[in-house]
Amino acid sequence: MTAQETVEHKYVYDFAEGNKDLKDLLGGKGANLAEMTNLGLPVPPGFTITTEACKAYLDTGAEPAGLADQIAAHLAALEREMGRRLGDPDDPLLVSVRSGAKFSMPGMMETVLNVGLNDRSVEGLARQAGAATDQGASGGADRFAWDSYRRLIQMFGKTVCDVPGEEFEHALDEVKRAKGTDLDLDLDADDLRGLVDTYKKIFSKHTGREFPQEPREQLDLAVRAVFDSWNAERAVVYRRQERIPADLGTAVNVVAMVFGNLGADSGTGVAFTRDPASGAQGIYGDYLANAQGEDVVAGIRNTVPLQELERIDKDSYDELLDYMARLERHYRDLCDIEFTIERGKLWMLQTRVGKRTAAAAFVIAGQLVDEGLIDLDEALHRVNGAQLAQLMFPRFQLDHEFEPVATGIGASPGAAVGKVVFTSARAVELAAEGEAVILVRRETNPDDLNGMIAAQGILTSRGGKTSHAAVVARGMGKTCVSGADGLNIDVPKRRFAVAGHTVTEGDVVSIDGTTGKVYLGEVPVSPSEVVRYFEGEVDPDTSDDALVKAVHRIMSHADASRRLAVRTNADTGADAARARRFGAEGIGLCRTEHMFLGDRRELVERLILARDPAEREDALAALLPLQRADFVEIFREMDGQPVTVRLIDPPLHEFLPPLEQLAVNVAVAQERGEDVAKEEALLAAVRRMHEENPMLGLRGVRLGLVIPGLFAMQVRAITEAAVECTRQGIRSYPEIMVPLVGAVQELETVRTEAERIIAEVVGGSDVNVLIGTMIEVPRAALTAGQIAEAAEFFSFGTNDLTQMGWGFSRDDVEGAFFWRYLELGIFGISPFESIDADGIGRLVRIAAEEGRAARPGLKLGVCGEHGGDPDSVHFFHAVGLDYVSCSPFRVPVARLEAGRAAVITTGSDSR
Helix, strand or coil, rough: CCCHHHHHHEEEEEHHHHCCCCHHHHHHHHHHHHHHHHCCCCCCCEEEEEEEHHHHHHHHCCCCHHHHHHHHHHHHHHHHHHCCCEEECCCCCCCCEEEEEEECCCCCCEEEEEEECCCCHHHHHHHHHCCCCCCCCCCHHHHHHHHHHHHHHHHHHHHHHHHHHHHHHHHHHHHHHCCCCCCCCCCCCHHHHHHHHHHHHHHHHHHHCCCCCHHHHHHHHHHHHHHHHEEEEEHHHHHHHHHHCCCCCCCEEEECCCCCCCCCCCCCEEEEEEEECCCCCEEEEEEEEECCCCCHCCCCCEEEECCCHHHHHHHHHHHHHHHHHHHHHHHHHEEEEEEEEECCEEEEEEEEEEEHHHHHHHHHHHHHCCCCCCCCHHHHHHHHHHHHHHHHHCCCCCCCCCCCEEEEEEEEECCCEEEEECCCCHHHHHEEEEECCCHHHEECCCHHHHHHHHHCCECCCCCCCCCCCHHHHHHHHCCEEEEECEEECCCCEEEECCCCCCECCCCCEEECCCCCEEEEECEEEEHHHHHHHHHHHHHCCCCHHHHHHHHHHHHHHHHCCCCCCCEEEEECCHHHHHHHHCCCCCEEEEEEEHCCHHHHHHHHHHHHCCCCCCHHHHHHHHHHHHHHHHHHHHHHCCCCCCCCCCCCCCCHHHHHCCHHHHHHHHHHHHCCCCCCCCHHHHHHHHHCCCCCCCHHCCCCCHHHCCCCCHHHHHHHHHHHHHHHHHHHHCCEEEEEEECCCCHHHHHHHHHHHHHHHHHHHHHCCCCCCCCEECCCCCHHHHCCHHHCCCCEEEEEEEEHHHHHHHHCCCCCHHHHHHHHHHHHCCCCCCCCCCCCCCCCCHHHHHHHHHHHHHHHCCEECCHHHHCCCCHHHHHHHHHCCEEEEEEHHHHHHHHHHHHHHHCCCCCCCCC
């Protein structure tokens, strides 16, 4: 690369050169540091190395040409501004090296503090801090300097050189034990000087070299470690969990150090402009005196509430509140702020739009509308269906029998019940076996991510609302109680003691992430207020619940905004009634094969195995009134709404005796000399119809064409039910859907007979029956123009369309190898969970376009599981479908996402 090209490709930006809209280039942290700098807030000087530099490094394994020179130039400018040089033995400049991706990934990537310290500059740092303190043995400039040095070796060793972090922790514990204390602050300068020597030996043992004394080498190695941490296992897992693209890379922020561990007039904290758990307005956060920022988020020392800062340092407190208000107005959202006070001087270290619980997301969105900061469209943009689904989970039903054994901080709401585990590995293991688990730790760290994902809830004995456990749990929608210091946790023995009880691994506990209470045993749960609202049991106009009011307001706007109708998948009157209460505008999939299970299975078996027309007609005659009654019940519940009834579509084996068991029964009966003529005939019939791959066999339209009268019986039952309902004053709009069509000739054959039966049954009554098909075979999607000539509607069966399009057996592959595909990044998410827009989605798009080209006004919907998936709903909106259909419980989610799809501009991030 030429010098001119190097100049043109800018890899490093001073904070004053950026702004909050450059997150793709500067990462979230760098962009927001730049924004606060531009706003005139007190931000320590520094510069940002761009995500482009990271991506170039990860692609080639080497820093891009020109990066080293650009870092040197910006470092020199920083030194001039601060009046100090990196590593100067007399007056050293120290810097932090911090990650900062576009999307917040709390604790998933690396940070190194105090870069620039070495055996010489540590003495200069002590002189710089000043000898005069009033902190006694726990304070003093010497203590501060050596504490900073031991932190650097510890963080640098673990982060940059993969030295096991627990060795440093064990060494620190030994020094504290020898001192007879549990607190770091009780260690004096001599203790810490000795600890530095111990840390250096640990570093040398594991790396084969001495701890680097050259400050620029420390800086360069720290920058590379942050780049490398983008692909660390925990970062990859977190991105997959949060659906963050893997190709973004991280920026690196190099910031002049300011120190919160200089004594009682110094400290560090995290503040939220509103409560991230409930959305309530007020002052929320944690403060820790005489500490660095990592001490707060790591949860290794229990913090005090932010309000205590008013008593400790009122000037800094008032100044902080002013900055918090300014930032919230500027960002028009809840802000998460990190700050440090260095000897009475407030420094703003970071701000970002804060993670929040699902409840807080809805409440805050409504508050901001009331305050005139956003409109209802933006409020709808600020929430999502996944959050709404979380609000519909049950909560604890408490009475006098349940007394908490401990109370911590309600860090992430919800009711979680499960078996206690003490390690992430055990959480993953038991969850894979189908067990619900609660991960119990003193404090979590980024290495616990897999266990946190697997657990129903997280319980820690240390930390606050801004600890690692709290922040990550809120982001994932997991229940979390932190800082339950009544728990005495013994990880090696896999137990904890609390209030006179001993709880061992495998015992069941219940944790309440709203109140912070911990209960022994299983506490029963009750429906959430949000579900009661959707059920019509809570009136939002008279309710005092802020969450119910916020959900009602945003849902009302979503319904007013959306173009997509939302139907439900329901096979019974009870399901239909619940879905209608939840806002369903009809049934998009009534699966008639579900009506034939249980007591009716024998009738279907008789029909399939009938040896002559007479036997077949007897079975059909017995089924007809049962089917008619089914449809009358469903039409009654859906009075005035369309009901799409799918003709029977089972894999044939679901209605036949198992071949292997039948063969064994016949063999045993023959051995006993019993008369087995009837059983032998049945065995022969089952063998004749046995299929190696039933999902691709005699099912759907094929079964209807092979077994005369089967579809005809169903069409007659549907039409007779509609006529009967009309006579009762019930408005029914039946839509008959023919499944598994791959060729228009199949649909034409069924349609001809169906139209004859409908005309015969309807007579002069005011009943209109539509006939359409399910697009679930790839060939049907590719010949949709032909099929539309014979169909009045299409409903996309995306479950089978995905199965056949990918060549996957959905009954087998998820447990067999999907975990590996997700691990390797082949999938970001299972294609059965969220629509594969590039592949299966393209089939949907082709069928929609060609179908409507052949039949303008063709009604289009989707009835696979994707109909209730938030991301998929946005895709179906963009393709131009008329409705989505999903399970009753997902109807509110689909309504919300359909509204969001209508107001969010194309290409915006809806996560």
